[in-house]
Amino acid sequence: MDGADHLIELVFSGLSPLVVEDVADEGELVRLRARTPERPVACPGCGVVTSRVHSYHERTLADVAIDARRVLMIVRVRRLVCPTRGCRQTFREQLPGVLERYQRRTDRLAAQTGAVVRELAGRAGVRVLSALAIRLSRHSALRSLLRLPLPPFEVPRVLGVDGFALRRRRRYATILIDAQTRRRVDVLPDRGADGLEAWLRAHPGVQVVCRDGSGTYAEAVRRALPNAVRASDRWHLWHDLAQVALTEVAAHSGCWAKAGPPPNDGPRAQTTRQRWQQVHDLLDQGVGLLDCARRLNLGLNTVKRYARASKPERLVRAPLYRPTLVDPYRDHLKRRRAEPPAVPVLHLFHEITQQGYTGSHNLFVRYIN
Structure with a gap:
């Protein structure tokens, strides 16, 4: 006993x-x-x-x-x-x-439940708790999360500042992150410079501020922390670099198209050339952009895009192209198809097979077409 x-x-x-x-x-x-x-x-x-x-x-x-x-x-x-x-x-x-x-629930069960919902929140936390033989609804899990005390607040040395949408195109806010621990510090109700400046003045101790390219945040940091180090965070740095590279590549799409197969002169390309000619003819006559859009039944942004292009080839996008096994024999195929009379596709397939082509017949036919 x-x-x-x-x-x-x-x-x-x-x-x-x-x-x-x-x-x-x-x-x-x-x-x-x-x-x-x-x-x-x-x-x-x-x-x-x-x-x-x-x-x-x-x-x-x-x-x-x-x-x-x-x-x-x-x-x-x-x-x-x-x-x-x-x-x-x-x-x-x-x-x-x-x-x-x-x-x-007992206090120790409430502590165990709180540790799970703090990391996983509602539905995911309930699934983990069910595996631990703890019955709980997602609503009770969220109430347990709301009852947890907030952790002690410490002003971070490296502060990350970024904006996010509470409701896209209508309401935005600012989130403050400890860039070293990657934990949320605070959320400001707007994206204005005054709110961020007031927060920085009320919480001294920030030495480095990581932010995006927003001039609003830059002005707030300059006024509140003139001696702080201002840096761009890794995500925005790569994102901005990718956007610049994408813009540069799109501007030279005609040059990139020459490296691959020639663009198909299909109905879409012909329509693009006709619209470019119509837009530029109206512009040469002194017609405004909005009036061009009304006359041609096109969107204003579409007319602007046609007006910015110096030649129609800048608007004909190069098709998506990936290297294939047929690429080494491209010149031979062009020469043979240009010779009269036209050589059948099956004969061309046998010719490049003898030269070392190892791909399938279907891949070859798709390439020719």
């Missing part, structure tokens, strides 16, 4: 303020019955100690799982009588650290 009592104390060590009376194994559920110890309790109103019992009631709480099985606690709690005249008549005893008022 002493060994069983020692095992119970070991397994339920977090419930040491309670007196465990019975543990029942019900398959997937472990039901535990306990009671509060028989000792005097101070009245929460006047502080006078009393042990006079008015009545008893039971509280049902969930505890941490044992061997992947849920643990349900039924605790008998006393209602005591306050001896002070004029104070509250009765009160229920509380056990801080074990039984909190109005809660259906």
Whole structure:
């Protein structure tokens, strides 16, 4: 019996303020019955100690799982009588650290649940908790997350500043990140310079500010922290570089097209050339861009794009092209197809096969077409 009592104390060590009376194994559920110890309790109103019992009631709480099985606690709690005249008549005893008022879970189960939902939030947290034999809805998980205390605030040495959309094209905000720990520091309700400047002045200690290319943030940092180091963060640096490279490549699309197969002179290319000619003819006559768009039934931005192009070839985009096994024989195929009479495709396929082509016939036909 002493060994069983020692095992119970070991397994339920977090419930040491309670007196465990019975543990029942019900398959997937472990039901535990306990009671509060028989000792005097101070009245929460006047502080006078009393042990006079008015009545008893039971509280049902969930505890941490044992061997992947849920643990349900039924605790008998006393209602005591306050001896002070004029104070509250009765009160229920509380056990801080074990039984909190109005809660259906023990403190250690609430701590375990909070650790999971802090990292995974609602639905994902519920799926992980179900694997730990903890039943919880996603709404309860979010309420547990909202009850968690905020971590202590420390002003970061390296501060990351960036804007994001609360509602795209309507409402934006500013998020502040600790660039070293990658944790959120604060969220400002707008993207203005005044709000960021006020925050920086109220929280001294920032030495380096990583930001995007926004002039608004640059002005706020310049006014609040004139001696701080201002740098561009890695994401915006690569993003801006990629945008510049994409713009440069698009501007020389005609040059890139010469490196691959010639662009197909199909209906789309012909339409592009005709529209370019129509737009430039109207512009030469002194017609404005908006009037051109109305006459040609085109969008204003489309007319602007045609007007900026010095020649129609700048608008004919090069087709997407990837190297194939037929590329080494391109000159031979061009020469053979230009000779009269036209050589059948099957004969061309046999010719390049004899020269070392190792691809399939379907790949060759798609290339020719």
